[in-house]
Amino acid sequence: MAGTTVADGGLVERAFEAAAVELGVVPGTPDHAEKLAYVRATMGESKISVFRHLFGTEDLARRANTAFEKAYGDLLDGGLVEPIPGARAAIEELQRDGRTVVLTTGFARVTQDAILDALGWQDLVPLTLCPADAGGRGRPFPDMVLEAFVRTKAADGMRQVAVVGDTSYDVLSGVRAGAGMVAGVLTGAHAEDAHRASGATHVLASVAELPALLRGIG
Incomplete structure (x- = not known):
């Protein structure tokens, strides 16, 4: 997140x-x-x-x-949190396209819920996950990605799953889970070289580019 x-x-x-x-x-x-x-x-x-x-x-x-x-x-x-520009619109666009969106975090549930509350995002997506929801192991382990796959039943296999994040650990978790697309974004902690070194299939300027990319791939 x-x-x-x-x-x-x-x-x-x-x-x-x-x-x-x-x-x-x-x-x-x-x-x-x-x-x-x-x-x-x-x-x-x-x-x-x-x-x-x-x-x-x-x-x-x-x-x-x-x-x-x-x-x-x-x-x-103190009001020091806001959406990445275009992020909410991208999430809503993905869902209009029939895709299931899950938000994951390395924070504890109490912190994740506080962020969702601050943004008014509690009902934005059908599922949010923190490490405790997936047995306690966070990234770079693949557990949260796999948990999202199992809980949502939104895909027939992991090749239909896309993982997007701003850190090399996000990318590693997606690669280790066997996701079909693993994209790094440049709005957060790590730069393109870190994403590529971790196995990213794509690098995006921001998550706002994701809906168009997925539609282009089919």
């Missing part, structure tokens, strides 16, 4: 700052810089998985994740 259909103005990094302070990571130190670099490199991954890597123990990871979710929610309350 963030970076693909939703512009959050860098709220992930700002919320990480709050989580890091909560766990005693001092801004301006090499430790802080190293952890922030890892957060940037793993955009799209389940946030609890990121914190497990950064802080080592389950207790510290959960403390960091709770602080992150609270900080992100507080920032959302």
Whole structure:
């Protein structure tokens, strides 16, 4: 969602700052810089998985994740989130074309719901998924893509599934799931070279280009 259909103005990094302070990571130190670099490199991954890597123990990871979710929610309350230009129209156009759209995220459900509420998108699509909805493993694992396939029953096989995202982890999850189309978009965390290196079949300026692309492919 963030970076693909939703512009959050860098709220992930700002919320990480709050989580890091909560766990005693001092801004301006090499430790802080190293952890922030890892957060940037793993955009799209389940946030609890990121914190497990950064802080080592389950207790510290959960403390960091709770602080992150609270900080992100507080920032959302400040109105600092909006749709990527053309994203809602693209979703509605895809659905008019008879396609089923599922929104997935590396955030926890509470954060995902807060974003949907902030945008007025709670009823926009028939299904939204976070890592916990797919057994707990987020990207780059294929689990959320496969869960969407199983739950919606909208396709006869994975070759009829298109995965679109702004990070290399989004692309990897689609490739690993066997999706017929895996597109990277340039409105978020990673550039074209990262998408191509991860196996993207297409790179789009934004998700707004997706309906026309799919109609062209058939």
